[in-house]
Amino acid sequence: MEKKPVLSVKNLKTYFYTEDGIVKAVDGVDFDVYQGETLGIVGESGCGKSVTALSILRILDEKGRIVEGQVLLDGVDLTKIEEQDMRKIRGKDIAIIFQEPMVALNPVFTIGDQIMEAIMLHQKVDEKTARNMAVDLLRKVGIPEPEKRIDQYPHELSGGMRQRAMIAMALSCKPKVLIADEPTTALDVTIQAQIMELMKELQKEYGMAIMLITHDLGLIAENADRVVVMYAGKVVEYADVKTLFNDPKHPYTWGLLHAIPRLDIEQTRLYNIPGVVPDPLHFPPGCKFNPRCEFKEERCTREEPQLIEVGENHTVRCFFWQKVDEAKKRKVGEFV
Amino acid sequence: MLTYIVRRLLLLPLILFGLSLIVFGMIQSLGPDRLLAAYVNPGVLDKLTPAQLEKIKQKYGLGDPMMIRYLKWLKNTLQGDLGWSLVGKQPVRDAILSRLPWTAELALYSIIPVVFVGVWLGVIAAVNRDKFLDHFVRIFAVVGWSFPDFVFGLIVLMVFYSILGWFPPGNLSLWADQVIKSPEFRRFTSLVTIDALLNGRFDVFVDALRHLVAPILTLSWLWWAYLLRITRSSMLEVLTKEYIRTARAKGLSERVVINKHARRNAMIPVVTVGGGMVIQLFAGTVIVEMVFNRTGMGSFTATAATQLDYASIMASTLFYSLILVLGNLVIDILYAVVDPRVRLG
Numbered sequence: 001m002e003k004k005p006v007l008s009v010k011n012l013k014t015y016f017y018t019e020d021g022i023v024k025a026v027d028g029v030d031f032d033v034y035q036g037e038t039l040g041i042v043g044e045s046g047c048g049k050s051v052t053a054l055s056i057l058r059i060l061d062e063k064g065r066i067v068e069g070q071v072l073l074d075g076v077d078l079t080k081i082e083e084q085d086m087r088k089i090r091g092k093d094i095a096i097i098f099q100e101p102m103v104a105l106n107p108v109f110t111i112g113d114q115i116m117e118a119i120m121l122h123q124k125v126d127e128k129t130a131r132n133m134a135v136d137l138l139r140k141v142g143i144p145e146p147e148k149r150i151d152q153y154p155h156e157l158s159g160g161m162r163q164r165a166m167i168a169m170a171l172s173c174k175p176k177v178l179i180a181d182e183p184t185t186a187l188d189v190t191i192q193a194q195i196m197e198l199m200k201e202l203q204k205e206y207g208m209a210i211m212l213i214t215h216d217l218g219l220i221a222e223n224a225d226r227v228v229v230m231y232a233g234k235v236v237e238y239a240d241v242k243t244l245f246n247d248p249k250h251p252y253t254w255g256l257l258h259a260i261p262r263l264d265i266e267q268t269r270l271y272n273i274p275g276v277v278p279d280p281l282h283f284p285p286g287c288k289f290n291p292r293c294e295f296k297e298e299r300c301t302r303e304e305p306q307l308i309e310v311g312e313n314h315t316v317r318c319f320f321w322q323k324v325d326e327a328k329k330r331k332v333g334e335f336v
Numbered sequence: 337m338l339t340y341i342v343r344r345l346l347l348l349p350l351i352l353f354g355l356s357l358i359v360f361g362m363i364q365s366l367g368p369d370r371l372l373a374a375y376v377n378p379g380v381l382d383k384l385t386p387a388q389l390e391k392i393k394q395k396y397g398l399g400d401p402m403m404i405r406y407l408k409w410l411k412n413t414l415q416g417d418l419g420w421s422l423v424g425k426q427p428v429r430d431a432i433l434s435r436l437p438w439t440a441e442l443a444l445y446s447i448i449p450v451v452f453v454g455v456w457l458g459v460i461a462a463v464n465r466d467k468f469l470d471h472f473v474r475i476f477a478v479v480g481w482s483f484p485d486f487v488f489g490l491i492v493l494m495v496f497y498s499i500l501g502w503f504p505p506g507n508l509s510l511w512a513d514q515v516i517k518s519p520e521f522r523r524f525t526s527l528v529t530i531d532a533l534l535n536g537r538f539d540v541f542v543d544a545l546r547h548l549v550a551p552i553l554t555l556s557w558l559w560w561a562y563l564l565r566i567t568r569s570s571m572l573e574v575l576t577k578e579y580i581r582t583a584r585a586k587g588l589s590e591r592v593v594i595n596k597h598a599r600r601n602a603m604i605p606v607v608t609v610g611g612g613m614v615i616q617l618f619a620g621t622v623i624v625e626m627v628f629n630r631t632g633m634g635s636f637t638a639t640a641a642t643q644l645d646y647a648s649i650m651a652s653t654l655f656y657s658l659i660l661v662l663g664n665l666v667i668d669i670l671y672a673v674v675d676p677r678v679r680l681g
Contacts, residue, residue: 059584090587098578106579108600108676118586153676169586 005032005072006209007056007094007177012069014048014055023280025051025064027233030307031226033177036203038210040224040241042217042256044277048233049213053179057094058086073176092122095170099182101162105154111138111165112150115172122173137168142198160191164198171202178203179211184219196223217260221245226313229253232278232288235307239314249316251293254324287318295323337672340680344665351661352654356413359653360406363646368398373644375422409650419647423640428651431636436655437526438507439625439632443617445529445548446555450617451610454560458567459602463594465572473564480561485620489554489627496550503550505629512543551628555620559613566609571602604675611667618659 014026026048033039041049054060056071058078071078073093078086098104106114115134119125125133131150138146141164154162163183170178180199184192196219203210212224220227220241227244229237229252237250248254255273275292278284284291290300299319307315318324364371372381372389375396384392393399397408412419416429424431461473496503508516508528515521515537516528524534529548532541574580575598583597584590621634629635633652640648672678 054581057585059581084589087587087589090585092587096582096585098582100578103578104582106583106597106601108604108674109597110676117588121587155677166582169582 003034006035006074007033007211008070008072009052009056010070010072012052012055012071013067014051014060014064015067016064018063018281021281024233024283025280026055028069029228029230029233029235031228031235031238033209033211034225035176035209036207037225038203038212038223040220040227041211041213041230042215042220042227043230044215046277046280047230049230050181052230053096053181053211053213056179057090057096058083059090088122091118091170091175092173093175094177094179095173095175096179096181097163097166097170097183100186101159101166102154102186104166105162107154110151110153111157111162111169115150115165115169118169118172133172134168137172138165140202141165141168141171142194143168159187160194163187163191163195167195167198167202171206174206175208177209177211179213181213182215183212185214185216192219199223217256229256232283233280234288234317235315236289236317237315238307239311243311243314247311249310249314249321249324250289250318251295251321251324252289254327255292255294295320295327337669337680341665341669344661344668348658348661352657355657356410356650356654357406359650360409360646361402363644363649364402364405366644368393371398371644371646413650418651421640421648421651422645423636423643423648428647431648432633432651432655435632435636437528438630439618439621439634441527441529441544442548442551442555442621442624442630442632443614446552446559446617447614449552450556450560450563450613453556454563454610455567455603455606457560458564458606459571459594459599461564461568462571462575462602470568474568477561477564480557481565483557485554485558486623486627488557489551489624492550492554493627503546505550506547507544507630507632508540508547509543512540515540547630551624551630554627555617555624558620559617563606563610563613567602567606570605571598574598574602577601600674604671607670607674608667611663611670615660615663618656 009029009031012026012029013024016023016025029048029052031039031041041052043049051060051064054064055066056078058066060066066079069079073089078089081089105111109117112131112134115137116127116130119130119133120127123130135146135150138149143149143161143164149157149161149165154165157165163186167183178199183199184195187195199210200223202208212219214220224241226240227238228235229244229250231252237244237248237253239247239249244253245257248257252273255271258271259273261270273292278288278291284301286299286301286303287293287296287305290296293300297320303319305317305319307317308321310316310321369389372392375392376384390399397405400408409419418428418432420426421428421431457473457477461470464470492503493505497505507513516523516531521531521535521537521540524531528544529541532538532544575594579601580593580598583593588597618633621632622638623634624630625632625634626638633655636648637652637656639645640652668680672680
């Protein structure tokens with residue numbers, strides 16, 4: 001069954017024009033998000049995952065600019081429409097949840113004010129209706145005593161409660177796409193699970209698509225249907241979640257999975273990918289991963305690989321992806 | 337909140353007591369001979385014999401130990417007798433009561449341009465960061481902030497009085513002064529501008545205003561430059577906050593993001609410095625009233641200090657510290673009003 005994507009990002013390039021030079025934070029990213037599905041975007045800090053999210057909503061800071069590419073929401077290119085039309089999409093069709101619920105809510109307004117503001121902006125309802133809707137939303141996201149909580153300020157709520165309030169705000173207009181930018185990173189583990197569970201339930205109920213941005217592979221494994229792995233502003237691998245975890249093709253993905261501690265085998269020392277994320281102002285020539293790559297050859301330092309199809313709905317940006325397969329066989333005791 | 341206010345107010349007498357002790361000690365440390373200058377014309381002082389000097393010291397109690405003299409002063413003050421003002425040639429209490437409204441009018445009206453222009457320009461500068469408008473406003477602010485108020489006051493006086501003749505110095509024109517002293521003119525608030533309106537004397541109101549414009553301009557110039565800089569930097573900081581991004585991500589227009597979500601947060605530090613600034617405005621009246629030849633608390637204090645009129649000095653010091661303490665209390669309360677995270681207690 002061929003589904004049509006709700007949100008489709010094509011060759012997106014977002015550059016930041018800083019005093020030190022041009023930072024190519026996002027440099028050619030493609031992916032599709034389907035209704036009712038969760039797309040995981042995974043990568044290290046600074047790989048461009050959050051910038052991708054901000055580019056979709058066009059809320060980059062003044063130095064950042066989308067220089068190329070398309071962001072299609074139901075076929076409409078969001079990079080081309082007027083700012084005032086974009087405003088009608090933000091919060092209504094595409095909503096976002098940020099990483100830090102501590103700082104993502106305005107400290108001087110009650111959570112009720114902030115949720116009602118979103119409701120009244122996009123829906124023609126009076127204040128009383130909006131308030132009732134906000135109370136319902138708070139109840140739905142599992143905040144106890146919503147009639148009381150609605151008049152509280154963010155600092156009066158715990159971190160988990162604040163993130164629930166953020167979710168209530170994001171869902172207030174039943175968006176088609178919900179971008180969750182590291183929604184659980186700032187929360188402790190038990191709360192993380194609750195929040196993810198809540199998001200899954202709400203996804204079922206509303207049928208929205210979720211873009212889950214995280215560096216936590218565990219979160220991806222449990223929640224995503226499809227995964228985009230990003231490195232240095234580019235998609236390096238794209239596959240459905242099972243394929244990615246069982247059969248990674250890119251050396252970077254392989255390294256990431258390899259670095260997860262495992263209970264089923266004995267490990268004296270945890271694997272880590274050598275080196276650090278390259279400085280975005282001075283990317284290496286050729287493949288951007290080459291300085292850290294175990295399978296590097298001379299060609300990698302000269303030429304930039306393109307995304308190639310290696311299986312059904314599985315693409316990878318590497319010349320020598322077969323080498324990863326060989327490595328997997330070789331190190332079978334350590335890594336499956 | 338109420339207990340907090342009450343507690344702060346209960347501390348007030350203690351603060352005033354300590355302060356009066358310090359100021360009294362400072363004045364008395366000049367020694368009895370220097371203090372004589374307050375009672376005897378310096379020209380005559382040289383011609384007096386030591387015996388005569390001793391007699392005068394005895395008469396005014398200048399020879400007594402400091403503690404005794406302080407307790408005497410304290411006793412009289414607590415009974416409402418602040419002493420005789422040599423500068424005002426009337427009881428200190430009357431001298432202050434007759435001068436206070438003029439200063440209050442000047443300082444209070446100065447707050448309006450300071451706050452509105454300062455905050456407004458600060459927000460504009462922050463929103464247009466590093467653009468022409470921002471640079472222009474900032475240069476304006478730096479120049480304003482670096483100008484000493486007595487120099488600026490003299491320039492204002494020269495331009496608007498000597499050259500243009502628009503805004504004369506002094507408190508009121510002679511005719512208006514006679515009007516407000518006439519029995520038909522009823523004093524409701526003792527602030528001339530308001531009383532003039534309440535009495536339906538629009539001409540007196542205009543005259544009072546003409547005399548206020550130049551000192552207000554001088555007094556506020558420095559401070560709105562200051563407030564502008566505080567507002568700008570506070571606003572810039574707030575604009576980088578994540579909740580601003582949340583507000584934008586909701587689909588709010590930039591105007592609402594700036595004026596509602598950002599400005600309210602940016603006002604938190606502004607209230608703190610802005611409140612301190614209002615207190616400073618009262619102090620600033622000292623110089624401005626001297627420059628513009630206004631009679632008020634500022635010029636009264638300055639004259640009293642130069643003439644060692646210590647009864648007046650003590651009373652004005654207490655007055656200014658009262659303003660300081662009450663002003664700070666108001667700031668704390670305002671602080672809790674703008675920032676829901678602040679709990680007084």
